[in-house]
Amino acid sequence: MSDSTANGLVLAADGTPLKRSLSRAMRRQKIRAFMLVAPLLIFVLLTFIYPIGVMLSRSVQNDIVPETLPETVRVLGAWDASSGELPDEAVYAAFMRDMSVAIEAKRHTRLGSRLNYEKTGFSSMFRQSGRKMKKLDPVTDAPFKNKLIKIHKGWGDVETWKTLQTYSGLYTSGYFLNAVDARMTPEGMAWQPEDKQILLKLFGRTLVMSLIITGSCILLGYPIAWLLANVSPRNANLLLILVLLPFWTSLLVRTSAWKVMLQQNGVINEVLVWIGLVPDGDRLILINNEFGTIVAMTHILLPFMILPMYSVMQTIPPVYLRAAKSMGATNWTAFWRVYFPQSIPGIGAGSILVFILSIGYYITPEIVGGTKGVFISNRIAYHISSSLNWGLAAALGTILLIVVLALYWAYDRIVGIDNVKLG
Amino acid sequence: MADTAKNDAFVEFERVQKSYDGVNLVVKDLNLSMPRGEFLTMLGPSGSGKTTCLMMLAGFETATHGDIRLGGTSINNIPPHKRGIGMVFQNYALFPHMTVAENLAFPLEVRKIGKSEREEKVMRALGMVQMQDFAGRRPSQLSGGQQQRIALSRALVFEPELVLMDEPLGALDKQLRETLQFEITNLAHELGITTVYVTHDQTEALTMSDRVAVFENGRIQQLAAPDKLYEEPENSFVAQFIGENNTLEGIVKEIKGGVALVQLDNGDLIDAKPINVTEAGQRTRVSIRPERVEMDKSRLSPDAHTLKAEVLEFIYMGDIFRTRLRVAGNDDFVIKTRNAPDQVRLQPGQMIDIGWLAEDCRALDA
Numbered sequence: 096m097s098d099s100t101a102n103g104l105v106l107a108a109d110g111t112p113l114k115r116s117l118s119r120a121m122r123r124q125k126i127r128a129f130m131l132v133a134p135l136l137i138f139v140l141l142t143f144i145y146p147i148g149v150m151l152s153r154s155v156q157n158d159i160v161p162e163t164l165p166e167t168v169r170v171l172g173a174w175d176a177s178s179g180e181l182p183d184e185a186v187y188a189a190f191m192r193d194m195s196v197a198i199e200a201k202r203h204t205r206l207g208s209r210l211n212y213e214k215t216g217f218s219s220m221f222r223q224s225g226r227k228m229k230k231l232d233p234v235t236d237a238p239f240k241n242k243l244i245k246i247h248k249g250w251g252d253v254e255t256w257k258t259l260q261t262y263s264g265l266y267t268s269g270y271f272l273n274a275v276d277a278r279m280t281p282e283g284m285a286w287q288p289e290d291k292q293i294l295l296k297l298f299g300r301t302l303v304m305s306l307i308i309t310g311s312c313i314l315l316g317y318p319i320a321w322l323l324a325n326v327s328p329r330n331a332n333l334l335l336i337l338v339l340l341p342f343w344t345s346l347l348v349r350t351s352a353w354k355v356m357l358q359q360n361g362v363i364n365e366v367l368v369w370i371g372l373v374p375d376g377d378r379l380i381l382i383n384n385e386f387g388t389i390v391a392m393t394h395i396l397l398p399f400m401i402l403p404m405y406s407v408m409q410t411i412p413p414v415y416l417r418a419a420k421s422m423g424a425t426n427w428t429a430f431w432r433v434y435f436p437q438s439i440p441g442i443g444a445g446s447i448l449v450f451i452l453s454i455g456y457y458i459t460p461e462i463v464g465g466t467k468g469v470f471i472s473n474r475i476a477y478h479i480s481s482s483l484n485w486g487l488a489a490a491l492g493t494i495l496l497i498v499v500l501a502l503y504w505a506y507d508r509i510v511g512i513d514n515v516k517l518g
Numbered sequence: 519m520a521d522t523a524k525n526d527a528f529v530e531f532e533r534v535q536k537s538y539d540g541v542n543l544v545v546k547d548l549n550l551s552m553p554r555g556e557f558l559t560m561l562g563p564s565g566s567g568k569t570t571c572l573m574m575l576a577g578f579e580t581a582t583h584g585d586i587r588l589g590g591t592s593i594n595n596i597p598p599h600k601r602g603i604g605m606v607f608q609n610y611a612l613f614p615h616m617t618v619a620e621n622l623a624f625p626l627e628v629r630k631i632g633k634s635e636r637e638e639k640v641m642r643a644l645g646m647v648q649m650q651d652f653a654g655r656r657p658s659q660l661s662g663g664q665q666q667r668i669a670l671s672r673a674l675v676f677e678p679e680l681v682l683m684d685e686p687l688g689a690l691d692k693q694l695r696e697t698l699q700f701e702i703t704n705l706a707h708e709l710g711i712t713t714v715y716v717t718h719d720q721t722e723a724l725t726m727s728d729r730v731a732v733f734e735n736g737r738i739q740q741l742a743a744p745d746k747l748y749e750e751p752e753n754s755f756v757a758q759f760i761g762e763n764n765t766l767e768g769i770v771k772e773i774k775g776g777v778a779l780v781q782l783d784n785g786d787l788i789d790a791k792p793i794n795v796t797e798a799g800q801r802t803r804v805s806i807r808p809e810r811v812e813m814d815k816s817r818l819s820p821d822a823h824t825l826k827a828e829v830l831e832f833i834y835m836g837d838i839f840r841t842r843l844r845v846a847g848n849d850d851f852v853i854k855t856r857n858a859p860d861q862v863r864l865q866p867g868q869m870i871d872i873g874w875l876a877e878d879c880r881a882l883d884a
Contacts (some may be wrong), residue, residue: 380869423602433613437613
């Protein structure tokens with residue numbers, strides 16, 4: 096019934112264009128499919144995508160400054176920071192008006208904490224000034240310039256106003272600069288002082304250690320996956336249960352168990368001392384450093400490496416090895432030239448999984464990492480829950496996300512994501 | 519069973535046994551000897567031990583007992599990769615991550631053959647199966663028949679003296695199978711290689727082989743040339759397994775002048791050639807090929823016994839007619855007649871007399 100008209104349009108039996116009648120026929124199916132996905136989609140949107148979006152947007156948000164000090168920001172815009180002179184009375188008056196509103200609403204301390212991330216001292220300056228400025232009337236007590244400088248000498252410092260001007264926009268790149276050990280100054284970007292440069296190092300350490308963990312997972316997991324794929328189904332089932340057993344134990348318990356194993360008077364050290372390999376006074380430091388984190392995380396992430404490898408190896412028929420041997424290849428050549436290349440998709444899938452999981456891992460490094468073995472995620476957690484610098488935490492998180500996506504993209508370009516098989 | 523002198527033998531199995539579980543023997547006392555250049559097929563139903571024999575020869579299974587010799591030396595303790603035996607597998611086993619040319623170069627590479635010689639040999643081997651144009655393709659881009667051609671040339675590229683084939687055509691359609699059967703036999707004879715071919719398809723075995731070994735229950739039931747196997751089966755298993763066959767059961771009345779008189783279970787008497795029966799009173803199963811049954815009394819000897827038969831079904835098959843009869847209580851007695859102009863077409867319900875020459879009817883084991 097594919098009668099085409101003069102203009103090449105294919106018509107259905109009733110004369111409507113075939114494409115339209117096909118899409119009409121498919122519409123119901125599409126709607127039904129969408130309805131099936133909808134509950135989960137809404138759930139994920141509300142509880143995952145939206146909060147993450149909000150969180151990430153905090154990495155550039157700076158609306159607390161222009162919202163708390165709307166008039167000051169506007170008047171301060173006209174001030175030439177490079178002149179080296181303090182702003183004029185208009186700025187102080189505007190600041191006084193803004194502050195009296197903010198003090199009324201008790202919002203000035205929050206602004207102080209926000210600006211404290213950029214320049215230490217702001218927090219206490221706002222708190223102390225707030226108490227005293229409360230007594231002033233924003234209309235009758237003018238002029239304010241000298242009164243304010245008297246209240247806190249910080250208001251007579253050009254740097255204070257420079258910082259306020261630099262951070263007066265709705266959006267800022269300050270958090271991102273902080274996240275890479277730099278900061279925004281009125282003169283432009285500058286590196287943090289040497290002793291405060293820790294985050295780049297931490298990023299580097301997280302990447303390197305994640306690579307080491309992924310590597311050790313490959314080395315330890317490959318033989319197990321091979322065994323799983325090549326023993327009888329009954330034995331394979333038993334082995335698989337052993338591989339999955341750790342999943343049935345709490346992550347916290349497993350990590351704490353490593354603490355028992357690795358600490359200085361822990362199981363391993365005791366045994367080594369008992370054998371006489373290690374002198375009692377010079378026990379090995381196996382925990383609260385990089386080593387502890389690598390060992391514990393390799394153990395915890397190993398199943399994520401084994402399972403994809405296993406599922407790929409299952410699909411490689413043993414006849415290939417036989418074929419290779421019949422052609423004169425030794426066991427090793429047959430494995431290396433024939434079996435191994437076909438198992439690479441499994442290694443790739445496992446590596447991506449383990450690497451991405453470990454780069455954002457938090458609990459294990461927190462417990463066994465000490466100070467030398469912590470990851471960037473521990474720093475993020477610190478800024479979320481202790482320093483309350485959510486903007487910096489969000490910036491760090493965003494960078495982490497971008498690094499993962501970039502690596503994923505690079506992997507796709509080099510190996511090809513089609514070569515990844517999860518099952 | 520060896521019908522060639524022992525010192526000519528290239529491949530030899532001597533008293534070979536194989537058991538996987540220590541309880542059952544999969545291969546029981548196998549003796550076989552093959553001269554150089556022979557195309558031998560191991561034919562049998564699944565589980566008859568034929569593939570196990572092939573795998574023992576290739577070195578992937580070890581014999582539980584006995585000796586396997588290649589060119590006079592025992593290979594029991596030689597690992598597969600040192601045996602130098604080419605092998606073609608059922609599902610081709612082409613390496614999916616290599617191109618056709620790389621697949622063929624693989625056995626040469628592991629033999630440390632130089633690049634230029636390697637390329638020359640690869641192209642020559644591809645030429646043998648007319649696949650030169652496909653050197654750069656991946657196995658997944660080829661059809662089943664093409665893949666099997668590549669697998670064949672890969673098994674031949676390193677010029678082995680012995681090639682083993684494990685049901686290589688099992689996954690192909692009928693027409694392709696026939697073409698490849700022809701190609702494989704031609705190639706094997708041209709190159710003078712010794713071939714052991716495993717199949718469960720009797721037509722394949724009959725058309726391709728110099729000799730066929732029929733396997734059943736871990737033993738070779740008969741080892742003979744195809745025509746001999748078809749026309750002179752030595753026991754009722756072989757008679758049943760090779761080609762279409764009618765069986766009737768009865769007791770030997772007497773053996774006289776090379777002809778056994780058999781009384782069928784319903785009392786009728788027939789003539790047969792005694793094969794596995796030696797004296798009167800033995801139970802026997804007589805076997806007669808459908809195309810050897812005669813309806814024309816004038817072609818039989820005057821004193822030949824005949825049987826009454828009722829026509830149950832007449833099937834027109836083009837070149838032949840296939841008629842199903844009830845003979846001596848057996849409803850599955852089939853006769854085949856050529857579609858000749860003067861040939862009668864029997865009607866169901868018709869009663870006819872059938873008979874045969876005594877030498878076409880073989881009295882076998884019961």
